[in-house]
Amino acid sequence: MAPSNEQDETQVRSGTPTLGMPLCELWNKIEYFLELIYNASFLDEINSGLTYGFTYVAYGSPPQPFKEANMDHSCYVFSYDGCEAWENWNPPALTKELTDDEVASRVVIKDILSRPPIISLNPKIAFLFLTPGALPFEKLWDKFFQGNEGRFSVYVHASKDRPVHFSHYFINREIRSDTVCSQFLYPSCWFVQVEWGKISMVDAERRLLANALKDSDNQHFVLLSDSCIPLRSFDFVYDYLMQTNVSFVDCFEDPGPHGSGRYINYMLPEVEKKDFRKGSQWFTMKRQHAIVIMADSLYFRKFREHCKPGMEGGRNCYSDEHYLPTFFHMLDPAGIANWSVTHVDWSEMKWHPKSYKSRDVTMELLRNITSISESLHVTSDKKRQVKLTQCLWNGVERPCFLFARKFLPETLNRLLRLFPSYTSVEAD
Structure with a gap:
């Protein structure tokens, strides 16, 4: 009753x-x-x-x-x-209804990721240099590569000036940059400028990957800038990348204006705001992921059209910081390490990272960088939340970084004097 x-x-x-x-x-x-x-x-x-x-x-x-x-x-x-x-009860999550394009895209991506990787008798690392012109640290990279012939490939994308090379490892390794031609102007063809923060940067990255994928022995792909230097010996780098099954793609959630604040609803329905991620563009990537990037047109098109500087509402979206982190967060979050193995110092809190000058380059500096075992992210909202991620390599804590930027050309001689001693500095 x-x-x-x-x-x-x-x-x-x-x-x-x-x-x-x-x-x-x-x-x-x-x-x-x-x-x-x-x-x-x-x-x-x-x-x-x-x-x-x-x-x-x-x-x-x-x-x-x-x-x-x-x-x-x-x-x-x-x-x-x-x-x-009902203490832990939550409303059931709504299942997102995929568009036809999403279904087709995800079927292809899932099939690529589910296939066993190609077994190479001579697995190599492809080093992809993205530069406007000259490579000021070519002599340093030459020392890094020496004695390891057959274990690496070099590809250079120079978008502004054709570089003059000093190392035989770099000679004739340029790939074709994107060009525009006209029958009415002279010269009839010219390079398309790769601009920071614009989709042309991602275009250049994809062009490097496409050329490197033509060699089936290339099993891991490292994107580097003209200001990057190696922090470790070649053997250390080779084992670090080849003996794990993840890609080192930087990825984190930033709820602030320089993160989710760059999102625009025109990216719907394929890209939702809750999935929008941010990260450094300097990746290392396993072969399957490189193929997936080349197979993608749907999500790349969304970022090309709706992630760029000068959007409505005063938004400035930079596709090189958001495309890959968002893409892998949505489609293969367990396949990436969520940090970049290329160190960069944002402590000055400016639009660009700290640039190292000649007087900055010491064994102590390099020891400090190579001993770091946590990846640092800081949100751009008022809380300025610091997010620390332990760098786990196959479940074991390891040093985070194999490379570093942003070094000015004037640091070359100091680095050459310290090389290879600084590459043998082990984390504490």
């Missing part, structure tokens, strides 16, 4: 949990509870809105165990046992 209204009023006032009850009785008790608070005339005016709001409290909020000191309205209605049983 259902308890009387008098019993109900006593139970509600005293804080004693009521018994569980069918939905119809529950609704009656909601109305009765409202009558205890409001008089009938006032209730008639706002009954529909307030009743809906209270129903949301009872059903929309996960009920918590009854606490006399901090009573939860939803637990007035549900029994004590019921609240306890």
Whole structure:
């Protein structure tokens, strides 16, 4: 038998949990509870809105165990046992309905990732140099590569000036840069400038990957800039990259204006704001992931069209910082390490990272960088939240970084004098 209204009023006032009850009785008790608070005339005016709001409290909020000191309205209605049983309840997540293009794209990507990687008898690392012109540290890289012929490949994308090479490892290793031609102008063809923050940067990265993928022995791909230097010996780098099954793609969630604040709803339905991620563009990537990037047109098109400087609302979105982190977060989050193995110092809190000058280059500096075992991210919102991620390599804590930037050309001689001694510095 259902308890009387008098019993109900006593139970509600005293804080004693009521018994569980069918939905119809529950609704009656909601109305009765409202009558205890409001008089009938006032209730008639706002009954529909307030009743809906209270129903949301009872059903929309996960009920918590009854606490006399901090009573939860939803637990007035549900029994004590019921609240306890529903303590960890969350509304079921809505399943996103994929568009036809998404279904087709994900089928291809899933198939690529599920296939066993190509077994190479001579696995190599492809070093992809993205530069506007000259490579000021070519002599340093020459020393790094010496004695390891057959274990690496070099590809150079020079978007502005054709570099003059000093090392035979770099001669004739340029790939074709994107060009625009006209039958009315002279010269008839010219290079398309690769600009920081624009999709042309991602285009150049994809062009490097495409050329390197033509060699089936290339099993891992390292993107480097003209200001990058090696921190470790070739053997250390080779083993670090080849003996793990993840790509080192930087990826983190930044709720601030320089993270999610760059998102625009035109990226829907394929890219939702909750999936929008940020990270350094300097990746190392296993072969399967490189193929997946080349196979993608759907998500790349979204970023090409809707992630660029000067968008509506004053948004400035930089596709080289968001495309790959968002893409892999959505499609293969377990396949990336969420940090970049290329160190960069953002401590000056400027638009560009710290540039190292000749006087900065010491064994102590290099020791400090190579001993880092946590990846650091700082959000751009008012909280300036610091996110530290332990660098785990196959489940074991290891140093995070194999390369570093941004070194000015004037540092070359100091680095040459310290090489290879600094590459043997091990983390504490």
